[in-house]
Amino acid sequence: MKFCNQCGADVEKRVPEGDNRPRHVCTACGTIHYQNPRIIAGCLPVHGDRVLLCRRAIEPRLGYWTLPAGFMENGESTEDAARRETLEEACAEVEIQSLYTLTSIVHVNQVQLIYLAEMPVPSFGPSEESLEVCLFDEAEIPWDSLAFETIRQVLRLYFADRKQQRFPLRHIEIDSNAFHSARVHD
Amino acid sequence: MKFCNQCGADVEKRVPEGDNRPRHVCTACGTIHYQNPRIIAGCLPVHGDRVLLCRRAIEPRLGYWTLPAGFMENGESTEDAARRETLEEACAEVEIQSLYTLTSIVHVNQVQLIYLAEMPVPSFGPSEESLEVCLFDEAEIPWDSLAFETIRQVLRLYFADRKQQRFPLRHIEIDSNAFHSARVHD
């Protein structure tokens, strides 16, 4: 950030009065431009004993498999966002069951919320954002072709929890781009 | 938003190619400036059968009571943020138990996460952000002097759930400034 989006003047990085960390502050109008984590909302859609994955049609990680999820927009709830992303990316309508994972992706300033969701009818398909969309049973999951570590963690936890048929909210913390870097706790 | 924070040129509001909603797009460098909901993280600190509230020293709602909570910063997890806000606003160290409420505050583009937290030692006090900090039992809660509808909902649910000693994650949706406008579901 180099310029104030309110008045166009230069911004400088300094600690505002009463604050305790550096912010981008406008040198002319004084507006403080805060930068905060963004929310990614999505679903783990389930039909019978299979889960729905999308093969990404866009960068990053084009061609790799992921769950339908994307940035939450202004003017919607977290569940609205999760349902919308599932419809946009997988052309699937789902019934949200519960919040299943909350992942703090610290190094990129994102918080990912994945809802467990029932897909009563196995109706889905590709979209502008997905090259293909498929149902996978546990043995078929393309573990080596997953797009993101966050998604690998969600799927790993899901298949473990499914053995007990209990899906408590899981907190995950990831602070590097490396796979296998997650810290998971209840 | 009137100017591009990357190059200082004018921004216009239009739907970018491949998108489906209007964004602020720079007329010179083409940068798309997304605006997304922000996360507020905090705690419901409990000591014995009492809960900790803070009387706000800052606007909005100066002088009214609230739970310790504030905007999540870049570079931290949601739980880090909840603990930090509790330390900053109430000078209290807590042990987080579980995520208790997730509130989509749709009309102001915020998502509020409140963690249930144990306060093993009743050590707390005022701060730059709190005029006073006190433990309240259920009968003492200042219901008519609470700062925000979100906080009223969290406390209302907490005292109801405490009768069963079960604290499942609650989803709340609020889409107006009016008190009593919340929609609550599991």
Ligand SMILES: [Zn+2]
């Ligand atoms: Zn300015």
Ligand SMILES: [Zn+2]
């Ligand atoms: Zn620009």
